[in-house]
Amino acid sequence: MANPEHPRLILHNFLSLDLCKELEFIHKSCGTVGYRPNVFSTTLSHLIATNCGHLIMPFVPIRERLKEKAEEFFGCEFELFVEFTGLISWSTGASIGWHSDDNRPYLKQRDFAAVCYLNSHGEDFKGGLFHFQDWQPATIVPMAGDVVMYTADSRNIHSVDEITGGERLTLTLWFTRDGSHDEDAKLISFLSERQLHHSIHETRSFLPHPASSRMYWFPPDTASTYESGFDICFARLNALGYDLYSPQCRSCLSALDLSNDLSETLMVPLRLARENELFDEEFVNILHVLQAVQFYCWKASELQTSPLDKKIHVVPLSPSQKEQVNRLKHMFLKDEGLAGTHFSSTIASECNQQPFDWSRFSAAATGWEAYCNKLGRSSSHRILIRSSTLPVLRKPGTGCVFEDEVCFPFAYGDVKI
Numbered sequence: 001m002a003n004p005e006h007p008r009l010i011l012h013n014f015l016s017l018d019l020c021k022e023l024e025f026i027h028k029s030c031g032t033v034g035y036r037p038n039v040f041s042t043t044l045s046h047l048i049a050t051n052c053g054h055l056i057m058p059f060v061p062i063r064e065r066l067k068e069k070a071e072e073f074f075g076c077e078f079e080l081f082v083e084f085t086g087l088i089s090w091s092t093g094a095s096i097g098w099h100s101d102d103n104r105p106y107l108k109q110r111d112f113a114a115v116c117y118l119n120s121h122g123e124d125f126k127g128g129l130f131h132f133q134d135w136q137p138a139t140i141v142p143m144a145g146d147v148v149m150y151t152a153d154s155r156n157i158h159s160v161d162e163i164t165g166g167e168r169l170t171l172t173l174w175f176t177r178d179g180s181h182d183e184d185a186k187l188i189s190f191l192s193e194r195q196l197h198h199s200i201h202e203t204r205s206f207l208p209h210p211a212s213s214r215m216y217w218f219p220p221d222t223a224s225t226y227e228s229g230f231d232i233c234f235a236r237l238n239a240l241g242y243d244l245y246s247p248q249c250r251s252c253l254s255a256l257d258l259s260n261d262l263s264e265t266l267m268v269p270l271r272l273a274r275e276n277e278l279f280d281e282e283f284v285n286i287l288h289v290l291q292a293v294q295f296y297c298w299k300a301s302e303l304q305t306s307p308l309d310k311k312i313h314v315v316p317l318s319p320s321q322k323e324q325v326n327r328l329k330h331m332f333l334k335d336e337g338l339a340g341t342h343f344s345s346t347i348a349s350e351c352n353q354q355p356f357d358w359s360r361f362s363a364a365a366t367g368w369e370a371y372c373n374k375l376g377r378s379s380s381h382r383i384l385i386r387s388s389t390l391p392v393l394r395k396p397g398t399g400c401v402f403e404d405e406v407c408f409p410f411a412y413g414d415v416k417i
């Protein structure tokens, strides 16, 4: 039963560690600079906008479980809509003072919050403890798999200490009773819009389409964009020991071009380099590279290669290729030290647990494709989302039954509404 003065709930091990890792993979390969300093985020609409709608699949059952839990605990069965879902990471320097989550006129629709911790204090980051101003528990130490739920109003004023190292990652949801703020309805309409633009003759593809390069530039200060700071995708690759080579990078041929708008430079085919070796496979753009690399990080320990595998082709970097690799680095990592502060400190716990191996990396690139295909194609993974305009029939204890269903094979295939 909720304490009516401070209604809040702590759930330990609500999410499996596997699921936490999967969501970490999605965030580290799809995230953008966020809404506050030193904060990065991945929203569901951003996944759709970058042709990664299939990556919404892992969120679907979690959203439903969290909504049911909130309805049960706060005593509002069948009343809630998800208002916002996002993966949010905080790096060194990020913090938030005392506040309630509905403390702005445009946030008044928020009734409840659910913050799911996807990694752990002490192991993955330092600082970042959560505090409630009144009542118990006064402090929550974020641990992977745990969830805190609370009302978004002034009965649950809270704060988060500054992050002093590493990256703190959460899956954060807000719930509302106001159907006009239903996130599902917005996602459905965004998806159908995208589908209309999707030619029926186009072959199915899970290749990501990067958003505007400004969304990946840190710090997100428009005035200084590209003159200081760094590209977060590039910085994540660099922190893991990778370099990029662009076979057709025109803007990096001349030092004079360094002040140009860089938006197209990482949206073209790229190749991956490591130390003095160049991997002989082309990726369509930087997000494609990053997804393969982060998939390798996620799955490195499970990837099997056999001596019968075809030989992985890696060639030495030529001096001119090396020069171009360095130019790209200079363009996208203006402030390498700053990039290191935000992304390097967690690498010990990532894929560096075993020595790097190109054949395992190649297996990861293939595995990434199979993973995307599975998410996108499997009919058992089809997303069932109710449109806010459809009347809903609910049966207590059995979840929801809809008079009609809106069925989305996310991002691909036919849409039935």
Ligand SMILES: O=C(O)CCC(=O)C(=O)O
Pocket: 096, 101, 115, 130, 158, 159, 160, 170, 172
């Ligand atoms: O990440 C957390 O623990 C809470 C974050 C928070 O208070 C917010 O985003 O409003």
Ligand SMILES: [Fe+2]
Pocket: 099, 100, 101, 158
């Ligand atoms: Fe908050």
